[in-house]
Amino acid sequence: MNQNADTKEAIKRWEAFADTYSKNHTEQGDLHKEVFLNPTLFSLMGNVKNKKVLDAGCGEGYLSRILSKSGAAVTAIDYTPRMIEIAKERTPHNLVIDYKHGNCEDLNALGDKSFDLIVSNMVIQDLANYEKAFQEMYRLLVDGGRFIFSILHPCFVTPECGWEKTESGEKLHWNVDQYFYEGAYEQGLGDKEKMLFFHRTLTSYINTLIKTGFVLERIVEPMPSDEMLKKYPSFEEDLRCADFIVFKLKK
Numbered sequence: 001m002n003q004n005a006d007t008k009e010a011i012k013r014w015e016a017f018a019d020t021y022s023k024n025h026t027e028q029g030d031l032h033k034e035v036f037l038n039p040t041l042f043s044l045m046g047n048v049k050n051k052k053v054l055d056a057g058c059g060e061g062y063l064s065r066i067l068s069k070s071g072a073a074v075t076a077i078d079y080t081p082r083m084i085e086i087a088k089e090r091t092p093h094n095l096v097i098d099y100k101h102g103n104c105e106d107l108n109a110l111g112d113k114s115f116d117l118i119v120s121n122m123v124i125q126d127l128a129n130y131e132k133a134f135q136e137m138y139r140l141l142v143d144g145g146r147f148i149f150s151i152l153h154p155c156f157v158t159p160e161c162g163w164e165k166t167e168s169g170e171k172l173h174w175n176v177d178q179y180f181y182e183g184a185y186e187q188g189l190g191d192k193e194k195m196l197f198f199h200r201t202l203t204s205y206i207n208t209l210i211k212t213g214f215v216l217e218r219i220v221e222p223m224p225s226d227e228m229l230k231k232y233p234s235f236e237e238d239l240r241c242a243d244f245i246v247f248k249l250k251k
């Protein structure tokens with residue numbers, strides 16, 4: 001794998017995968033979003049009524065639609081043209097969402113201090129230049145504005161990771177390797193598609209956020225709630241290690 005593969009290559013793969021990916025999404029997103037990410041994101045966001053919100057890397061747009069239904073004025077950006085098409089198709093006429101095609105690493109079409117809140121759900125690990133994206137998010141926020149983003153947990157989802165199993169398939173423990181590697185790596189998503197992600201250490205994420213000027217307000221490593229475990233018992237194994245981490249930052 002070419003460690004220096006770029007965002008354009010990642011987007012080429014998203015373009016090919018957009019329809020298959022979106023098929024798994026209801027108005028609550030996919031199962032992992034319903035169980036882990038939505039409860040965390042909504043509790044961190046609080047009341048969004050009348051807030052100017054950017055959904056950075058909106059995908060097929062479920063989160064933008066929820067935010068818009070909650071009274072936010074939503075701008076939604078994605079760099080994959082097919083994702084924006086699907087998001088528009090899925091948005092009923094009575095919801096006003098400003099969908100735009102754009103790269104989170106360079107959002108010069110949007111003015112300084114345009115948003116009260118920026119949310120980016122499972123996007124930052126797709127970006128070759130995450131430093132530039134953080135600078136853009138900082139520029140776009142009003143003073144005191146919040147940036148909330150979720151990513152694959154970099155301590156557990158590394159370029160080499162997975163369950164150690166017995167011959168009969170019993171899961172023994174989760175293996176982690178190549179933690180200090182920084183750069184592009186491939187990961188299967190769905191049956192055959194190999195997506196391109198970019199790994200960095202937790203230290204790099206946190207130090208880059210601090211260098212950008214953000215104040216770290218909270219970190220959450222989401223776990224399935226009792227209510228979700230009752231609904232989806234197979235998520236019990238996710239009490240063993242964290243798949244995701246969510247950051248809340250203040251400008």
Ligand SMILES: C[S@@+](CC[C@H](N)C(=O)[O-])C[C@H]1O[C@@H](n2cnc3c(N)ncnc32)[C@H](O)[C@@H]1O
Pocket residue numbers: 007010011014029033056057058059060061062063077078079080083102103104105120121122123126127
């Ligand atoms: C895992 S999906 C998440 C989509 C959406 N946030 C959600 O939660 O359903 C990642 C999304 O990031 C988008 N993306 C990847 N790189 C991007 C970039 N440089 N700028 C904007 N969007 C990007 C992809 O096109 C894809 O729609």
